[in-house]
Amino acid sequence: MSPDENTPAGGAERLVGAVADGEDTAVEAALRPKDLGEFIGQTRVREQLDLVLRAARARGGTADHVLLSGAPGLGKTTLSMIIAAEMGAPIRITSGPAIQHAGDLASILSSLTDGEVLFLDEIHRMSRPAEEMLYMAMEDFRVDVVVGKGPGATAIPLELPPFTLVGATTRAGLLPPPLRDRFGFTGHMEFYEPAELERVVGRSAGLLDVEISAEGAAEIAGRSRGTPRIANRLLRRVRDYAQVRADGVVTREIAAQALEVYEVDARGLDRLDRAVLRALLELFGGGPVGLSTLAVAVGEERETVEEVAEPFLVREGLLARTPRGRVATPAAWHHLGRTPPVAPPAGQPGLFGT
């Protein structure tokens, strides 16, 4: 398996990875907002969803199918639970990779109750036959269950109770159009602003009984890469530090010291992210340099640099992928406390290829 942004080479989970680790799973249930009012940020999606749910409630029916797209850890599972809670309906949770055969899906669908919410995480990873069964289930609340094999096989139609499908995907673009078109509402989840993450940290600290100052919450928020899951994880590590090395209270200084121990810098970069930038600046004058050369310079696999470190560096505007290779932006020089090279006179090719 190739590495991704969330797991460094070697397998250990990254403190700043956005995919849930075992500890996250254990504590996240306690930290999830329970209704739309408690859900922080995502103003647009929240308002649109509020309208969809209110209208469905007023009609006394089930809500339209909902597709939530966005990076891991932004709150898709949480929102699906909120949709069920707001509709006063039970929720069934499963995921695309768990449904490999159409029969797996048929057995889930046929056991749904009236109005139930079915949360299908990673919906883009479902098998094709299951996907085709889902089209009919979403549109007509009916599936054809095939009994037998070969020429003697018969399709038995099975009526389903009305239900709301909430699909979640990190890659909306990978969904086949017929599937995408069957959702009545699509919400795209954005990365969170620091002020919103500060509220997430403050709220979680309250639930975990951690005393924290506003500045302490801001310090953690600024290092959380726009992602509530990372904010909650960093809060737990800072809490440990505050307990062991101080009086348990999370101030700005304590948060900064703790995250220095864990090598997460003021902008949320970790050791690997910084190693890539440092090599780019110190060994290659800021680039352009080929990916393979850069990977050798930091002693990592090419895939690790490309899939683990680069996405966040690109998102932060610290690194650019150009046809001639990787280039550090002026912001990268500033972030590592260095002065970017002077731009060449107009008309002459320079470091940044202009």
Ligand SMILES: Nc1ncnc2c1ncn2[C@@H]1O[C@H](COP(=O)(O)OP(=O)(O)OP(=O)(O)O)[C@@H](O)[C@H]1O
């Ligand atoms: N808007 C929010 N306000 C407060 N906490 C949030 C918010 N969004 C997410 N969280 C918290 O972040 C954690 C991760 O959220 P969640 O599991 O819903 O993310 P996700 O997008 O479903 O991730 P994945 O795709 O990896 O399953 C949870 O503990 C949740 O409480």
